[in-house]
Amino acid sequence: MKLASQAQMDRRLRVFIIGVSLAILACTLVSVSEFHVAPHTSRPRIGFLISGGRDEAGWNQGHFQGAMAAATEYGVDLIVREHLTPRPESCRSVIEAMAAQGVRFFILAGHFATPEITAMLEKYPKMVFCIADAGCEKPNIVAYSLRFYEARYLAGILAGQRTQTGYIGYIAPFPSPEINAGINAFALGAQSVNPEARVHVVWTGNWNAPDKEREAVASLWQTQADILTYQQDGHSAADAAEQAGIDYIGYQEAFPQHRHYLTAIKTDWRGVYSELFRRYFLGELTGGDTFWPGLLHWTLSLSSFGDWVTPEQQDAVEAAELDVLHGRPVFSGELLDRDGQRHCSEGEAIRAAYIRKEMNWLLKGVETVGKG
Amino acid sequence: MAKDEKRQGKRRIFTFAVRLAVRFLIFVVMLFGLGYLVHLKTTSLLQKEMSAFAAAWTESRAESLRTAFDQELSLLAGMGTLLERESASPQAILDALNAQEPLAETGIADVTGATVAGTEPLSAASLQRNSTFQGDSISQIYPGAGIIFSVPVGQGDTVRYMLYRQYRPDAMAKKFRLPDDAAMKRFFICERSTGHVIVPYEGFRETDAFFDAARRTPMGYATANLRLQQGHTAAMPLDGIIGLEDYLICAADIPGSEDVLVGYAQKSFFTETIARIHYIILWVFGLLVLMFSVFTLYSFTAALKAEESDELRAARDEAERANEAKSAFLANMSHEIRTPINAVLGMNEMVLREAHDNAIRKYAWNIKSAGETLLSLINDILDFSKIESGKMELVEGPYQVSSMLNDIVNMIRFKAEQKGLSFHVEVDESLPDQLEGDEVRIRQIIVNLLNNAVKYTPKGSVTFAVRGEKAEDGENLTLRLLSIDTGLGIRDEDRDKLFSQFERLDVQKNRNIEGTGLGLSITLNLVRMMKGTITVDSVYGEGSTFAVSIPQRIVSPEPIGNFQERVEKFVMGEKNYRENFIAPDADILVVDDNEMNLFVVESLLKRTRIRMTRSTSGADCLEKISQNRYDIVFLDHMMPDMDGIETLQRARAMVENQCRDVPYIALTANAIAGAKDMFLEKGFTDYLSKPINSKALERMLQKYLPPEKIREPEETPATPPEEQPEVVESVPAPAEAQDLHIDKALGMQYSGDMEEMYREFLAMFCQRKGETQQKIRDARAAEKWEDFTAFVHALKSTSLTVGGVRLSEAAKALEEAGQALLDNPEAREESLAYIQSHTEETLALYDAFVEEARQRFGIEA
Structure with a gap:
């Protein structure tokens, strides 16, 4: 009896010792394998704010899809807030909420470049905000946009060649250096092939104003514009032009099925965001930077031409594109505004910084239609 | 036997050694496994660290390259300013630049792309012109063509000229190639996306091990490029590439360009310092092994000792058990031996007393002396075994x-x-x-x-x-x-x-x-x-x-x-004590309620021829002393109605007392310490404890009788022993000896060692059985507890006088219970219960005693 219990105890002790040894061994192995610093596993998060809906064709959808694709490429979470009114209070509350979720990098893809909002953003010095407006310069803001004017210049060449009446319509929300640059480049392009060409600008007053845009198309038709283009968030102008039987040059999206579609200004938003994210994650992107690629960087181009565009017209556009790519800036040579004031002389080119921030004039040959 | 033991011992040592070796081996294997793991881990950690270090090193070199580019641009910008202000002619500026760096070519272009002065720009550079005319200072490498630095020249918001400086490949290599340094060597400048080498290191040949001629990239660039896409830098070992196992490929983006700096770091350069960590780890492990060896050895010896001590403990337990058995045996033996020796001594005492032949007495003396020695030895052994077993x-x-x-x-x-x-x-x-x-x-x-x-x-x-x-x-x-x-x-x-x-x-x-x-x-x-x-x-x-x-x-x-x-x-x-004396003229009074005691005293005094008067109560005593004069009065302490002390006090107070000045000697069964003082205090002259010992009584008499009444015994011829019936004592078998109710030796002691007297006592005790039992039963039934206690007290002492040890003990217990009942009413229940349950038991012992007396001594009640 006693002997049996002794043996039992011995066995238990042995089992216990073996168990403890195994546990120690396991602990040692685990700790050895965990010697290195644990890689930080939490996926970075990026805030994405737009003023329209993510499914709204045009500007909003283009940005959202591009940002989403880039986020997927980099394996980051995109926290999206759509339908955000561009006012400081609403933006602040969204930014605060996202910051609480760990977001430190924001994309403000809507038209948020108002002085009020940028002043509000300055109160978050540890965050980086990317605002889709080339003219913005603040310590914690990255201004990003595209040199749309380069593409507008090419579009202008196409429009200048095709206009019968010599009047080309241009629908835009309101004057700003970036918008002015687009109009001026378009006019410059048209005039380079058709010196008599005139550009009729209709201000809609808003980035997203479908009714105004349709109205604008109507009023342009009245001014005998036989080709038009636009710079709005949506495509109401394109649809209206198609219905009205006016040839048009699209923006952001191509509708090759339209009979009056000539071409469209196409943007590779995915490429833009991809580069933005890359630079951010590499630490190359800091507040105050400007990211403003153009034709040279393959993020901007004209989409395929409509059926009515002749090969000669296409060649002329391509020749102009090569000319730009090989060194001749769009805004070069003698440039006079509507008041006859010279902004660039023969043999000169305008600096990009000026175009971004200070182009507050419209080229000679540009006329505004309506209240303006 | 001894050989067997030796062999066994050898085998044990062998098993211990094997066990030790196995344990040690297991530990060493474990340690090696762990060591290998740690080695792998540290190696990979070291490599990581080394890579990071090399990458940082490369990055700093890439930055220095950038700085060199920026210096070029700032130099050009400075010159551009001169041109802008028309402080110097274009040609003068170009000359100055050419003088500063003969390897380079310089030129000035206008917006149309036409060269205003100096060397034509590289054809590839036209792409760069657009940006330059929009106001950017640019440095750009064109694979196979060279590097161009261009700055815009113009006032205000417009740009008029582009000032540029370009290095063709050879010149670029000479100007910007990085020399080998202590940590790294063989720097390439490559196009980031393709890895094509733009600027190789000095003395580069396509057959070099560092050049991947098939891909036209530095060796191992493909993997480095993968890493580069996640960061500015990359550094990794070139495992698997023959001849370059000892190298790390390191790459870093050249900031603000599409190019990468690629170099090779020799592992040994980094490991030389880091390898010491290995030695430290080796040391630590070595120390661990040593410590474990010592520990194993220690635990081994401890286990050995524990085993030994287990054996020792077992042996000790065995020995203790044996010792206990021995002690128990000794105790039993001693007890068994004591009984017959007591019998022998008792018998011998009788021989001594009764024999008159000197030779026989001498033999008996010898027996007595030897017997007493033997008894004392046995008592010693008994004591010793009691001490041994902790029972003392x-x-x-x-x-x-x-x-x-x-x-x-x-x-x-x-x-x-x-x-x-x-x-x-x-x-x-x-x-x-x-x-x-x-x-x-x-x-x-x-x-x-x-x-x-x-x-x-x-x-x-x-x-x-x-x-x-x-x-x-x-x-x-x-x-x-x-x-x-x-x-x-x-x-x-x-x-x-x-x-x-x-x-x-x-x-x-x-x-x-x-x-x-x-x-x-x-x-x-x-x-x-x-x-x-x-x-x-x-x-x-x-x-x-x-x-x-x-x-x-x-x-x-x-x-x-x-x-x-x-x-x-x-x-x-x-010395005055005389063994034999007579005092025929002396008169004494003995007062005791127990006739048995009176009889005992009478018998003991027979030889001295003293005249003894019997009295059975205090009252009777008082009457007797008022009428007669006695030489000594023996007064029993415990008596019903009037006890010895009260009797004495009354006697002392009595006027007509004839014995006022004679010694009063107390007789008491309570021979406790302090009793003597108590009696002396109460007025007694001395005291004598019961059962009365003949010698003590004789001594008392010699002391207190008037000396003139004590005389030498007359020379009486030895009276032949009276014809008396032979004591037919059927001695029971030894096994039953302890069951005897009657201890004859004891009884004899109280009977002056006189057989005849003892038999008389015994007969008397047996005769009184019925009466005594009746008295006790009656007292109990009537709940007269004082009487009850007195009766059982009497039974206690008388039964002891005739050798009824057990009966005496039982009576004593009853007496104590009775006394407790009287003294301590709180324990009444307990005492009563004891009395009720044990009285009959005690009386039954009385019956048994009488029965045994009849069987052993033929005494009929």
Whole structure:
């Protein structure tokens, strides 16, 4: 009896010792394998704010899809807030909420470049905000946009060649250096092939104003514009032009099925965001930077031409594109505004910084239609 | 047998060694495994660290390259300003630039792309012109063409010219190639996306190991490029590429360009310093192994020891069990032997008393002496086995020191004098007489020491000294007992053995001295039990001094006084004691409610021819003393109605008392310590404890009878033994001996060792059975507990007189219960229960006693 219990105890002790040894061994192995610093596993998060809906064709959808694709490429979470009114209070509350979720990098893809909002953003010095407006310069803001004017210049060449009446319509929300640059480049392009060409600008007053845009198309038709283009968030102008039987040059999206579609200004938003994210994650992107690629960087181009565009017209556009790519800036040579004031002389080119921030004039040959 | 053991031992050592080796091996394997893991881990960590280091190094080189580019641009910008302000002619500016760097080509272009002055720009650079004219300063490498630095020249918001400087490939290589340095070598500048080499290192050949001629990239660039897409830098080992195993490929983006700087770092450069960590780890592990070895060895020996001690423990347990068995056996044996020896001694006593033939008496004396020695030896063994088994217990109570010393001194003096030794007693006069302790055991200690002293002292003296050292509290005292002899002494080397069991010293010399060798061992144990100490001081051949110190409690501080004197006096008295005397003229009165006792006294006095008057109650006594004069009055203490003390008080107060000045001697069964004082205080002259011992009675008579009435016995011829019926005692089988109700030897003792008298007592006791039983039963039924107690008390003492030890014990228990019932009403229930359940039992013992008397001695009730 006693002997049996002794043996039992011995066995238990042995089992216990073996168990403890195994546990120690396991602990040692685990700790050895965990010697290195644990890689930080939490996926970075990026805030994405737009003023329209993510499914709204045009500007909003283009940005959202591009940002989403880039986020997927980099394996980051995109926290999206759509339908955000561009006012400081609403933006602040969204930014605060996202910051609480760990977001430190924001994309403000809507038209948020108002002085009020940028002043509000300055109160978050540890965050980086990317605002889709080339003219913005603040310590914690990255201004990003595209040199749309380069593409507008090419579009202008196409429009200048095709206009019968010599009047080309241009629908835009309101004057700003970036918008002015687009109009001026378009006019410059048209005039380079058709010196008599005139550009009729209709201000809609808003980035997203479908009714105004349709109205604008109507009023342009009245001014005998036989080709038009636009710079709005949506495509109401394109649809209206198609219905009205006016040839048009699209923006952001191509509708090759339209009979009056000539071409469209196409943007590779995915490429833009991809580069933005890359630079951010590499630490190359800091507040105050400007990211403003153009034709040279393959993020901007004209989409395929409509059926009515002749090969000669296409060649002329391509020749102009090569000319730009090989060194001749769009805004070069003698440039006079509507008041006859010279902004660039023969043999000169305008600096990009000026175009971004200070182009507050419209080229000679540009006329505004309506209240303006 | 021994061979077997040896072989077994060898095998055990072998198994231990194997076990040790296996354990050690397991540990080493574990350690190696762990070490390998750690090695892998540290290596990979080191590599990582090394890579990071190399990458950082490369990055800094890439930045330095950038700085060089920026220097070019700022130089050009400076020159552009001069041109802008038209401070210098374009040609002068170009000349200045060419002079500054002959390797480069410079030029100025306008917006149309036409070259205004200097060298035509590289054709590839047209792409760069657009940006430059929009205001950017640019440096750009064109694979196969070279590098161009271009700055815009223009006032305000417009740009008029582009000022540029370009290096063709050879010049670029010369200007911007990075030399090998301590950490890295073989720098390439490559196009980031393709990896095509733009600027190779100096002395580059396409067959070099660092160049991947098939891809036209640096060796291992493809993997580095993958890493580069996740960061600015990359560094990784070139494992698997023959000849470059010792290298890391390191790449870093050149900031603000599409190009990468690629270089190769030699691992050994980094590891040279880092490899020390390996040594440190090696050291630590080595130390661990060492420590573990030591630990294993230690635990091994510990296990060995534990095994040994297990065996030892088992052996010890075995030995203890054997020892216990031995002790039990000894105890049983001693007890068994004691009974027949008592019988022998008792018989011998009878022979001594009855034989008149001197030769027979001499033989009987010899028997007595040998028997007593044997008995004392056996008692020693019994005590010893009690101590061994832990059954020895001290029974503490108050006792009288003088009385105890008296008995001891008498005994030892006798022995000493018989051996021709002088015996001195020194007792401290201030020693309190009343102490509390185990008198019996203290007595044993002293007797043992003094007996030894007498035994081992051939001539000279034995001195016994008693002192007391009072403690400060006045309640305790250390009793110091000294035995000083002029005997053989103890050799120094024997001193340690002195107190060990069965050990006898100096065997050769002491072979004539009897003893078990247990005496001192028992003494030592007893002293220890009493929390005392014992010390020995001895000079071999001159004598020994044993000193015992025992703590005792003081009952009353009254000093013992001059013990010496009292002893002397007693000895004198003792010397006057005559074995045989007659006092035919003396009259004594003996008062006792128990007729048995009266009969005993009468019988004991028969020889002295003293005239004895019997009285059975206090009242009767008073009447008798008022009428007659007696020489001594013996007065029983416990009597119904009027007890001895009351009787004495009345007698003293009585006017017509004729015996006012004679000694009154108390008879008591409660021979407890302090009883004597109590009786003396109450007016008694002395006291005699019951059962009455003939010698004590005779001594008392000699002491208190008027000397003129004591005479020498007349020379009467030895009367032939009376014809009396032969005692037909059917001695029972030894096994039943203990079951006997009657201890005849004891009874004989109380019968003056007279067979005839004993038989008479016995008969009388048996006859009174019915009456006694009836009285006890009646008292119990009537719940007259005082009477009941008195009756069982009487039964207790009378039954003891005739050797009814058991009956006496049972009666004693009943008496105690009765006394408790009277004294302590709280325990009434308990006492009552005891009385109810045990009375009949006791009376049954009485029946059994009578039955045995009938069977053994033929006495009919």
